Amino acid sequence: MSNVRNLDLQLAEQIQHRIDDKTKPLGALGDLEVLARQLVLIFSQRMDVEQFATTRFAINNPQLVVFAGDHGIAAHGVSIAPSEVTGQMVANFANGGSAINVLCRQFDWQLSVVDCGILHAPEPKLGVISQRLGRRTASFTTAAAMSDEQLEQGLAYGKQLVETKLAYNCNLLAFGEMGIGNTSSAAAIFSALSGLAPEHTVGRGTGVSDDVHTKKRRLIEQALLFHSAQLNTALDILRCLGGFEICQMVGAMLAAAQQQKAIVVDGFIATAAAMLTIEMEPASRDYMIFAHNSGEQGHAKMLTYLQVKPLLNLGLRLGEGTGAALCLPILQSALAIYNDMASFSQAQVTDVVSA
Numbered sequence: 001m002s003n004v005r006n007l008d009l010q011l012a013e014q015i016q017h018r019i020d021d022k023t024k025p026l027g028a029l030g031d032l033e034v035l036a037r038q039l040v041l042i043f044s045q046r047m048d049v050e051q052f053a054t055t056r057f058a059i060n061n062p063q064l065v066v067f068a069g070d071h072g073i074a075a076h077g078v079s080i081a082p083s084e085v086t087g088q089m090v091a092n093f094a095n096g097g098s099a100i101n102v103l104c105r106q107f108d109w110q111l112s113v114v115d116c117g118i119l120h121a122p123e124p125k126l127g128v129i130s131q132r133l134g135r136r137t138a139s140f141t142t143a144a145a146m147s148d149e150q151l152e153q154g155l156a157y158g159k160q161l162v163e164t165k166l167a168y169n170c171n172l173l174a175f176g177e178m179g180i181g182n183t184s185s186a187a188a189i190f191s192a193l194s195g196l197a198p199e200h201t202v203g204r205g206t207g208v209s210d211d212v213h214t215k216k217r218r219l220i221e222q223a224l225l226f227h228s229a230q231l232n233t234a235l236d237i238l239r240c241l242g243g244f245e246i247c248q249m250v251g252a253m254l255a256a257a258q259q260q261k262a263i264v265v266d267g268f269i270a271t272a273a274a275m276l277t278i279e280m281e282p283a284s285r286d287y288m289i290f291a292h293n294s295g296e297q298g299h300a301k302m303l304t305y306l307q308v309k310p311l312l313n314l315g316l317r318l319g320e321g322t323g324a325a326l327c328l329p330i331l332q333s334a335l336a337i338y339n340d341m342a343s344f345s346q347a348q349v350t351d352v353v354s355a
């Protein structure tokens with residue numbers, strides 16, 4: 001049963017023609033042209049030809065969601081910080097002091113923060129959306145990270161969030177996360193999906209030492225062996241190795257793709273969620289924009305595995321959705337070019353030949 005439709009390509013040729021007919025050498029705006037085509041295709045899905053011809057395409061009410069969750073694996077000391085820091089950072093998000101707050105204010109993203117299950121829940125008055133699945137996952141070295149019920153509830157919470165709180169007049173959603181230990185979970189998911197050994201997928205996360213990096217890799221090798229008979233489907237992989245925030249991201253990405261919204265994917269952990277989403281619903285990839293190539297060593301490999309090209313390469317390795325947030329002006333530029341740039345005939349530019 002597939003709930004996500006591939007993009008209807010009926011208007012694709014017209015869109016490409018309009019881009020090619022702008023006053024520039026063919027393809028000279030590079031990836032901005034690729035983005036314009038993808039965004040206009042997504043935003044024109046249910047339009048008739050007349051509406052399509054007269055519409056100025058725009059990003060409406062862009063929403064960025066940070067999903068936060070704590071991880072049992074963190075108790076093994078695989079990060080530069082303990083799990084308590086997840087809750088402290090969520091309070092920082094709620095108080096407006098983190099990197100993602102600064103970037104969301106700068107670019108006019110609507111920011112939401114979701115507590116998917118963190119060790120120290122913030123006070124309700126801080127306005128964090130509470131969709132808790134527990135205090136933190138089980139350490140996936142010796143147990144499934146979550147139960148079947150938590151998995152199901154997490155997917156449902158993510159879906160509900162998109163369908164109720166975020167749906168209104170918003171055509172673009174960005175996904176970020178926070179969770180001490182979650183690069184371990186994301187690396188394990190990547191290994192399980194791709195078959196790549198942990199030495200290729202496990203990186204330094206928040207910036208751990210050589211010794212901690214080695215311990216982290218060994219723990220993930222151990223976990224993959226422990227679960228090897230179970231890791232048959234994307235749902236199994238998510239249940240055995242995932243995090244509460246990764247689970248809710250998958251539910252929300254599935255719902256966003258189903259509603260044919262553009263999906264901006266942030267770094268290593270958000271891309272692990274995107275990989276699971278694509279595994280469950282391959283058509284969801286049509287709606288995804290990969291914001292950046294993170295500094296986390298496995299991220300470039302994930303992007304290669306997915307055969308996608310990220311927009312930015314700034315060495316960011318913070319998470320929170322910061323790479324995704326930075327893309328908004330580029331996405332807006334792609335649409336501005338599409339809407340406003342003159343064609344050859346409008347500008348009376350003649351005699352340009354293409355190879």
Ligand SMILES: O=C(O)c1ccc[n+]([C@@H]2O[C@H](COP(=O)([O-])O)[C@@H](O)[C@H]2O)c1
Nearest residue numbers: 079179181182183205206267268294319
């Ligand atoms: O987005 C990324 O590519 C990324 C790369 C490295 C670290 N992070 C962030 O750092 C935290 C996880 O790192 P760690 O070392 O605790 O596994 C988590 O809060 C992520 O948001 C994020």
Ligand SMILES: Cc1cc2nc[nH]c2cc1C
Nearest residue numbers: 081089178206318319320
């Ligand atoms: C301070 C801090 C901020 C973060 N933001 C996302 N992950 C993080 C991890 C740490 C440790």
